[in-house]
Amino acid sequence: MSTKSKIALVTGGSRGLGRDMIVNLAKNGNNIIFTYHSNKSEADKVVSEVLSLGQKAVAYPLDLGNIKTFDSFVQQVSEYLSEHAGSPNFDYLINNAGVGLYGSVTDTTEDVFDTLMNIHFKGVYFLTQKLLPLINDGGRIINISSGLTRFTFPNVSAYASMKGAIETYTRSLAKELGSRQITANSIAPGAIATDFGGGSTKSDKNKRNAVASITALGRVGEPEDIGGVVAFLCTSEAGWVNAQRIELSGGMMV
Numbered sequence: 742m743s744t745k746s747k748i749a750l751v752t753g754g755s756r757g758l759g760r761d762m763i764v765n766l767a768k769n770g771n772n773i774i775f776t777y778h779s780n781k782s783e784a785d786k787v788v789s790e791v792l793s794l795g796q797k798a799v800a801y802p803l804d805l806g807n808i809k810t811f812d813s814f815v816q817q818v819s820e821y822l823s824e825h826a827g828s829p830n831f832d833y834l835i836n837n838a839g840v841g842l843y844g845s846v847t848d849t850t851e852d853v854f855d856t857l858m859n860i861h862f863k864g865v866y867f868l869t870q871k872l873l874p875l876i877n878d879g880g881r882i883i884n885i886s887s888g889l890t891r892f893t894f895p896n897v898s899a900y901a902s903m904k905g906a907i908e909t910y911t912r913s914l915a916k917e918l919g920s921r922q923i924t925a926n927s928i929a930p931g932a933i934a935t936d937f938g939g940g941s942t943k944s945d946k947n948k949r950n951a952v953a954s955i956t957a958l959g960r961v962g963e964p965e966d967i968g969g970v971v972a973f974l975c976t977s978e979a980g981w982v983n984a985q986r987i988e989l990s991g992g993m994m995v
Contacts, residue, residue, distance in 0.1 A: 746796065748831035749975060750818065750872070751775040752805060753838025755783040757935035758885070761968030762835055763787055767796040769972050774818060774831065776803035776838060797825070805838045805864035806856060815871045822875075833881045833975045834872055836865045836907075841938020843896045854899050861903035866910060879922045881975050884911045886986060888931040892994040904929075908986050915984035924983040926974055931990025933962040957992025966991070 749766045753759040754775030763773050764787075773791050777784040777800055784800040791798035799821060803814050819829035840860050842853050865884060876882070886908050889901040907927060914925035932952040934943040941948050942961055952961045967989055973979055974987075 746770055746772045747833065747975070748772045748774065748822070748826065749833040749835060750831050751835040751837055752803065752868070753777070754800070755780050755787055757937055758930065758933065758964050758967050759835075759837045760787050760790075761964035762837060762971045763798075763968075764790060764794070765968040765972035766833070766975060767791045767794045767798070769976065770796065771833070771972075771975065772797040772826075774798070774821070775800050776805075776814075778802070778804060778838070803838075805868065806859035808859070808864060808867050811868055811871050814868075815875070818872075819875060830875050830877045831880075832877050833883070834869065834876060835883045835885075835971060836869065837885045838864075839885065839937070841900065843900060843938065845896050846898050849899050857899050857903050861900070862906045862910075865907060869914070873918075876923060880924075881979075882911075882914055882918070882923060882925040883971055883974055884908075884925070884927045886911075886927040886929040888929050888988055888990045888993055890929060890986075891988065911986075912984045919983075924974075924980065926982055926985045926987060928967070928970060928974075929986055929988040929990070930967050931956070931962050931988070931993040933964060933967065935964055952993070955994050956990065957995055960991065962989070962991055 749771045751759055751763055754763045755777035763775055767773055788798045788800055801817055823829045842857055844853060884907050887904040889897050890905045890908055911925050911927040932942045949961045953959050970989055
């Protein structure tokens with residue numbers, strides 16, 4: 742890796758929002774480390790795309806819900822960076838990996854609740870904790886929340902609650918890491934047309950129309966509406982943005 746390029750670590754980068762974040766970060770001249778859950782072929786495509794943009798990329802499998810694997814993952818990252826960048830440190834952490842599981846308050850099982858908690862909150866909390874020693878002073882942490890922390894629909898209580906926790910956690914990060922000049926912000930996408938949570942926002946025409954009807958800009962969001970904002974938050978121009986929740990919903994339910 743070139744020492745001139747900053748380095749971003751993105752979780753959940755093989756498709757959807759994560760992939761678009763990676764592409765935009767690479768277009769801004771950043772080298773990339775990212776994780777994927779199981780789809781190596783899609784991850785390899787993203788690596789190739791970053792290489793075609795003239796930046797370096799490497800992908801590692803990681804189950805964000807299995808905290809016991811974090812130490813070996815952090816060691817992998819540290820060893821890779823030491824070899825290829827001359828230092829085990831990186832600059833930007835984007836906690837994007839997630840899973841869409843939904844159910845009513847009365848029907849949500851403990852297993853579903855625990856899966857959501859482990860991936861969306863506990864996993865983010867402790868992966869960040871373990872990576873903090875590797876993040877350069879002056880770096881950035883961006884956590885992915887959801888528009889569902891401001892507005893709500895049926896069947897999202899557990900998922901939305903984890904994202905509410907992430908927003909509170911992000912403000913605490915900003916407070917505690919200020920002495921290192923590391924900023925922490927959360928972005929809160931609205932309904933985005935990806936495969937997430939079964940992909941209905943991408944494929945269900947009725948749902949798309951319903952979302953468009955309650956969105957000021959009159960359409961469903963696309964991954965391309967999100968990645969550029971994440972890349973912006975990893976620029977010098979965004980250095981004074983800190984402890985903020987930035988909603989990217991096109992004006993849903995305003």
